[in-house]
Amino acid sequence: MSDTNPAGRAAPARTPSLTERRKAATQLDIARAAAELFTERGPDDTTAEDVAQRAGVALRTFYRYFRSKQDAVAPLLAGGADRWRAELAAGTPPGTAVPTALERSIAASLAAEGEEAAEGLRWTRGLLRAAAHDPALRAVWYRVNQESEERLREVLAGLAGPAADPLEVRLAAAAATDAIRIALETWSETDAPVHGEASPAALAVRCLRELTGGLRILGAADGKG
Template sequence: MGLTERRKAATQLEIAREAAALFAERGADGVTAEEIARRAGVSPRTFYRYFRTKEEAVAPLLAGGAARWLELLAAAPAGLTVPQALAGAARDALAAPGEPEREAYRWTRGLLRAAAADPALRAVWLKVNQESEDALRAVLAARTGLDGRDLRTRLTAAAATAAIRVAIETWAEGDAPAAGPGSPADLGERAMRDLTAALDG
């Protein structure tokens, strides 16, 4: 990624963080795109260059873990089976070793709780998951040598993405910490192992 792309990504993430903070304070209905832009230090024009709606502004924050999962899966040792690689990548991608990751999870918890009652936010979350599933198909195809349109590849990508989504939603609904027992990494690895036990069979 070049310097310009990194700057754009950093700007998008800053907007996402400010949007998440404002949504947590007042709910999405009580926030305008102009307020988000002002808090992020950008103009409304810049905001709308990146996002069509205020709800879409949180997508980079929600998508961060998925991108990390795909990177780890693509880099997993060739000797691992697909189920082993999926579970290991899920555990490592969802880990929260430091305060930045734990802070991101606090935002994620607030957003997912709000999304349960906000169709627009829910749509953003589901879109992030669909995009992750589509990208996962390509990673799995490269790893297995199968066509990304192959039925097994599609089923594996759909089921694995759903397992991670359910694990994160389960965590967000409760009060478990971002690290340790009951955390996203713990639930994600457990969900993936339960799912992939069938794939090993």
């Protein structure tokens, strides 16, 4: 089911309950612990018990939330995309062309404004480097991107309006998701800083322009198509 209203705009997000917020906080603590250990030791030399101990939770708590040690980093990898989609849905002014909205939102989401955002990119770099030698961790990364693409399709459908071609919406969602994925993977293979010409933001914008060059998509994000 779509989360857009009849006018085509994204519906306001439901406020999570206290229980949901506590669950999300615990999952993020475990994810950060796993990321630290994977960066320090590599996935092969890290166990689920190690992750639980570093996070300060019981092993049974770890397995209540995650199926494997690699799966534990999914919330950390998905967090930036979740915030990006929410800001794209809520912060795109009426009348903005959807390709323009995508480019601006991607550049802003990867701009690493502030130390917390820069640290998040550095965590991602460490995890992607570890994933290069760990198929299970790489599978988590691809799954996170696939789930993000599916959710982005709903956001773009709401922005483009009911007259938009569903195939064009789907292609745009795939292009935007892949632009970010390829940019982060490319950046992670280097020692480039989080800002500048070789930064994730610059690479993602370049990828997006290349991938969407042939799309006719979605003139203005005004909910009318």
